[in-house]
Amino acid sequence: MKPTDISTFASHQLSLLQAELDAETAETTLLISDTPPSILSRSGHAILNLQVSSQRTGLGGKTVLELSLDPAVAGADSSIPEHNIRVGDIVSISEQISGSAKKREKNEAGKRGIEGVVLKVQREGVSVASGKDEVDIPNGKVWLVKLANDVTYKRMNQTMSKLQKFTDSELSPFIRVLFGQSSPTPIPKDLNDPSLGFDKLKWVNPSLNDSQKEALKLALASREVALIHGPPGTGKTHTLIELILQLLQQNLRLLVCGPSNISVDNIVERLAPHKVPMIRLGHPARLLPSVLNHSLDVLTRTSDAAEIVQDIRKEMDTKQASIRKTRNGRERRVIYGELKELRKEFRERERNCIDTLVRGSKVVLATLHGAGGFHLKNQQFDVVIIDEASQALEAQCWVPLLGAKKVVLAGDHLQLPPTIKSLNSKLVTLPTLAKKAEKDGEERMGKSEQNREGKIDSQKDKATKEEKVTLETTLFDRLLALHGPSIKKMLTTQYRMHEKIMAFPSAELYDNKLIADESVKARLLKDLPEVTDTEETREPLIFYDTQGGDFPEKAEDEEVGKKAGAGMSLGESKSNEGEAAVVKMHVKKLVEAGVKPDDIAVVTPYNAQVALLAKMGMKEDFPGLELESVDGFQGREKEAIVVSLVRSGGEVGFLSEKRRLNVSMTRPKRQLCVIGDSETLAKGSKFLKRWMAHLEEHSDLRYANLDDIPTG
Numbered sequence: 001m002k003p004t005d006i007s008t009f010a011s012h013q014l015s016l017l018q019a020e021l022d023a024e025t026a027e028t029t030l031l032i033s034d035t036p037p038s039i040l041s042r043s044g045h046a047i048l049n050l051q052v053s054s055q056r057t058g059l060g061g062k063t064v065l066e067l068s069l070d071p072a073v074a075g076a077d078s079s080i081p082e083h084n085i086r087v088g089d090i091v092s093i094s095e096q097i098s099g100s101a102k103k104r105e106k107n108e109a110g111k112r113g114i115e116g117v118v119l120k121v122q123r124e125g126v127s128v129a130s131g132k133d134e135v136d137i138p139n140g141k142v143w144l145v146k147l148a149n150d151v152t153y154k155r156m157n158q159t160m161s162k163l164q165k166f167t168d169s170e171l172s173p174f175i176r177v178l179f180g181q182s183s184p185t186p187i188p189k190d191l192n193d194p195s196l197g198f199d200k201l202k203w204v205n206p207s208l209n210d211s212q213k214e215a216l217k218l219a220l221a222s223r224e225v226a227l228i229h230g231p232p233g234t235g236k237t238h239t240l241i242e243l244i245l246q247l248l249q250q251n252l253r254l255l256v257c258g259p260s261n262i263s264v265d266n267i268v269e270r271l272a273p274h275k276v277p278m279i280r281l282g283h284p285a286r287l288l289p290s291v292l293n294h295s296l297d298v299l300t301r302t303s304d305a306a307e308i309v310q311d312i313r314k315e316m317d318t319k320q321a322s323i324r325k326t327r328n329g330r331e332r333r334v335i336y337g338e339l340k341e342l343r344k345e346f347r348e349r350e351r352n353c354i355d356t357l358v359r360g361s362k363v364v365l366a367t368l369h370g371a372g373g374f375h376l377k378n379q380q381f382d383v384v385i386i387d388e389a390s391q392a393l394e395a396q397c398w399v400p401l402l403g404a405k406k407v408v409l410a411g412d413h414l415q416l417p418p419t420i421k422s423l424n425s426k427l428v429t430l431p432t433l434a435k436k437a438e439k440d441g442e443e444r445m446g447k448s449e450q451n452r453e454g455k456i457d458s459q460k461d462k463a464t465k466e467e468k469v470t471l472e473t474t475l476f477d478r479l480l481a482l483h484g485p486s487i488k489k490m491l492t493t494q495y496r497m498h499e500k501i502m503a504f505p506s507a508e509l510y511d512n513k514l515i516a517d518e519s520v521k522a523r524l525l526k527d528l529p530e531v532t533d534t535e536e537t538r539e540p541l542i543f544y545d546t547q548g549g550d551f552p553e554k555a556e557d558e559e560v561g562k563k564a565g566a567g568m569s570l571g572e573s574k575s576n577e578g579e580a581a582v583v584k585m586h587v588k589k590l591v592e593a594g595v596k597p598d599d600i601a602v603v604t605p606y607n608a609q610v611a612l613l614a615k616m617g618m619k620e621d622f623p624g625l626e627l628e629s630v631d632g633f634q635g636r637e638k639e640a641i642v643v644s645l646v647r648s649g650g651e652v653g654f655l656s657e658k659r660r661l662n663v664s665m666t667r668p669k670r671q672l673c674v675i676g677d678s679e680t681l682a683k684g685s686k687f688l689k690r691w692m693a694h695l696e697e698h699s700d701l702r703y704a705n706l707d708d709i710p711t712g
């Protein structure tokens, strides 16, 4: 194996990250400077007509502003309109000047507003923590707009810059293995080899299946790195919980991370019943309520060590409230001065309290970039575990890894990778990696895959691998290419899908190795309580073929697309009214047969189709029904999934991505209903062509005819 030059690698990553940040910044700047707030609000980037209803002191002494709808516009319903602002987003809050002639002024105001991080998003309001200690809050109507988020980039940048500067002697054996400068410490190929001592292993959860046990043994035996490959519904998290418990029995200290808050919370929730001494880093507003008892922030309020911090917090809140009451500039300045002192003291005490708490815990859980905060400075861990690793940028994974000794990555590189905006803006060739990737290509793609794709495609695959060491190449991918299959175990029993739903993805992507567990392989919608046996509820796989040209696709409105599109991909998005009508008809039949709307989700690769379905009132007609983009539904499941593929007549590009299609077809438990134009889709890619052929042969096939579809 040829080693990767670490400094070159880090420099490449830095330039790719810069390109990505530039893309994001350009997009946001464009949005703010050229776009009227009303359009930003329509595209979900802004929320108008708000007021600051209260303010308080949050963790780190930051000022937290609570925003709610201005009572003058709220009427009977005080919920804020639909938007795409999420917890963790960076936003700007500024005064809202009414009247269309002042639009430009408003935009200027947007640039100068109070910047902060969204801490909480609720139906009736949004909380924002200001980045600054002192904020001058507008008294009247305000609006909030999303800005480029460079916080995570900063963490990744810092990490890559450190890696870039490491001298040879600073490179740990662990880092050398991760860059192929040395091989992982050899372990017996047969994990039941007596030398490993696993015959004496006592599983905490005796129900683990064989592939899960094998993966665990690999993860326990490996010295530097192990990959747990978890296809949809195969109990990846289930396996990680056991791994954590086993490692704790060995008295090791663990850092458990994931790319998103929800991925981390999921683990905290499932560890909690085992009474593990753990701490969850991250702002409580970003955490699930069920994990708050383990949140560092909550513990800094409730533990004994916390009392001394609380006293100051109260004092600061009182001072802050008094600022709002006075309009006298001099008085305000005096209070600001006092607040500044209090904040200093607060931070000092808080830091001590946090330090005591973190040092005392055997398991620390945080998001990948959260692991780069001051809390973990100088903290040592024996093993770092990263869940959903194939959804994280490699640079992000390095945040907790720079000082690590061993890592276990769990993920599925055949589902969607992290979203990249600057994708293909810069392709970087790392020749040493590419050669190895080529050699391991067969294993990675699965031999059958390459054979089926034929010679031309297989050549294309190799070419792509050589070029495509982009930001999108995850650590999971790279390690697999670097060290080959011996560092990986795949979980093979899946506990989600009916076997007819599983068959195609298993054959195409998982080398036919997936097995549907007895408990799920034959379950149908009609077996659910209160669901009657109908043509709709007794089928696990339904395909409404819309071929024939009666269901034309529509490109999204150019104007809105251009203005709001950059970040939402609404610009290039497509919709299909005919398909939407079929969706509605099918959902209606399911609900009439007794399936709860809560148990149904409609997913589609195109945002414009989601928007169209929402506009048709699907959510109002079927309260509890979920409408989501495929990308947004990754990691989720429902009893019944309706997939609207939208494309008809055009040239299929974006949709042909296998990993996106994989996610679409592996969400349901009991029924997958696909709506699409087989003629158009079969031309999209070989994968799509085979899927269409599979559906034609194995699904309950229904030719969709517009005349049969009730309108309204």
Ligand SMILES: Nc1ncnc2c1ncn2[C@@H]1O[C@H](COP(=O)(O)OP(=O)(O)OP(=O)(O)O)[C@@H](O)[C@H]1O
Pocket: 207, 208, 209, 212, 230, 231, 232, 233, 234, 235, 236, 237, 238, 239, 495, 496, 635, 636
């Ligand atoms: N060995 C097992 N025996 C019985 N049920 C299991 C087993 N392993 C996993 N499951 C069940 O399978 C389901 C999926 O498990 P889990 O949530 O751990 O999967 P995952 O692979 O993390 O999910 P995803 O596909 O979203 O990544 C859960 O309901 C879990 O209880």
